[in-house]
Amino acid sequence: MKKFTSVQDVPNLPQWLQEAKALKANPFAHKSLGENKVLGLVFFNPSLRTRMSMQRAAYNLGMQVMVLNVGQDSWQLEWEEGTVMNGTAQEHVKEAVPVMAQYCDIIGVRSFPGLKDREADYAEGVLNKFLQHSPVPIISLESATSHPLQGFADLLTIDENKQKAKPRVVLSWAPHPKALPQAVPNAFVEWMRAGEVDLVVTHPEGYELAPQIIGDTPVIYEQERAFEGADFIYAKNWSSYREYGKILSQSPDWTITEAKMALTNGARFMHCLPIRRNVIATDGVVDNSLVIPQAENRLWTAQLVLKKLLEETSSIPWGPPALLL
Numbered sequence: 001m002k003k004f005t006s007v008q009d010v011p012n013l014p015q016w017l018q019e020a021k022a023l024k025a026n027p028f029a030h031k032s033l034g035e036n037k038v039l040g041l042v043f044f045n046p047s048l049r050t051r052m053s054m055q056r057a058a059y060n061l062g063m064q065v066m067v068l069n070v071g072q073d074s075w076q077l078e079w080e081e082g083t084v085m086n087g088t089a090q091e092h093v094k095e096a097v098p099v100m101a102q103y104c105d106i107i108g109v110r111s112f113p114g115l116k117d118r119e120a121d122y123a124e125g126v127l128n129k130f131l132q133h134s135p136v137p138i139i140s141l142e143s144a145t146s147h148p149l150q151g152f153a154d155l156l157t158i159d160e161n162k163q164k165a166k167p168r169v170v171l172s173w174a175p176h177p178k179a180l181p182q183a184v185p186n187a188f189v190e191w192m193r194a195g196e197v198d199l200v201v202t203h204p205e206g207y208e209l210a211p212q213i214i215g216d217t218p219v220i221y222e223q224e225r226a227f228e229g230a231d232f233i234y235a236k237n238w239s240s241y242r243e244y245g246k247i248l249s250q251s252p253d254w255t256i257t258e259a260k261m262a263l264t265n266g267a268r269f270m271h272c273l274p275i276r277r278n279v280i281a282t283d284g285v286v287d288n289s290l291v292i293p294q295a296e297n298r299l300w301t302a303q304l305v306l307k308k309l310l311e312e313t314s315s316i317p318w319g320p321p322a323l324l325l
């Protein structure tokens with residue numbers, strides 16, 4: 001494995017779930033694996049969990065970490081080829097990424113979509129430029145269209161908390177005041193489809209996810225009917241894919257309440273966080289949920305991803321690539 005940008009980068013998902021649990025039981029078992037290795041974390045957008053869980057995961061493996069908040073701590077980047085750079089961007093990605101790769105053994109990058117141009121966002125321009133220009137492995141810390149570290153942690157959380165071999169998992173759209181990406185629901189659907197769950201998606205008309213993501217997953221447009229028999233309710237807001245980036249509804253009718261949770265099979269509530277209380281879900285729902293153990297699992301899944309990439313690269317002697325000539 002030379003990158004982690006999708007569930008498709010995982011060769012054996014059941015084995016990875018077991019290995020993540022093993023790290024959770026014994027976090028410092030591989031303390032020397034990351035010795036003299038550096039993880040670079042590049043953020044174009046805010047983060048709490050991804051930033052801190054990746055850092056802690058790296059420390060547990062003996063790595064050092066450098067964090068760069070692009071646009072605050074560094075220069076604005078230019079992405080286009082052949083641009084006359086007389087505007088706001090001071091540095092081209094063609095220099096910036098290879099330079100970072102000289103200082104880092106693995107690079108993580110977070111870049112949200114613009115939500116203006118569907119084709120551009122789904123072409124994953126930023127993530128692909130990092131992949132194209134980096135000689136070291138790249139980890140997606142949430143890209144324009146996916147959040148694989150979140151999907152992995154969500155699947156682990158369901159695996160640990162399920163009461164039956166194939167639980168019924170419902171992804172429910174919920175209201176939000178801002179237009180949000182489809183990255184988290186896309187990743188959730190992808191990881192659930194790769195795992196052993198019975199997945200159903202519920203949302204208002206117009207919020208259909210991309211056809212290549214949803215595949216043959218059942219969609220039920222009546223939220224309360226979708227909740228019947230559910231073992232897990234996973235709430236998330238996203239903006240429209242069809243009317244790209246638009247907010248089509250802010251109806252509080254879709255807020256997850258204790259009354260709606262009572263329609264389920266004693267379902268556990270999940271959300272990736274950050275969550276807007278009493279908009280996405282009521283206080284009573286959030287207070288009796290899996291959101292904290294779910295966030296904890298961001299650490300163990302991140303640690304496994306780093307471990308896999310370190311094992312892949314451990315045969316290469318340390319040194320900035322340019323000095324290895």
Ligand SMILES: NCCC[C@H](NC(=O)CCC(=O)O)C(=O)O
Nearest residue numbers: 142178180181183184272273274
């Ligand atoms: N990394 C997890 C979610 C990140 C992002 N949420 C947000 O931007 C929430 C912002 C707000 O609540 O205003 C999203 O939905 O993709």
Ligand SMILES: NC(=O)OP(=O)(O)O
Nearest residue numbers: 047048049050272273
């Ligand atoms: N769930 C998640 O990715 O959280 P952050 O945006 O805080 O990293």
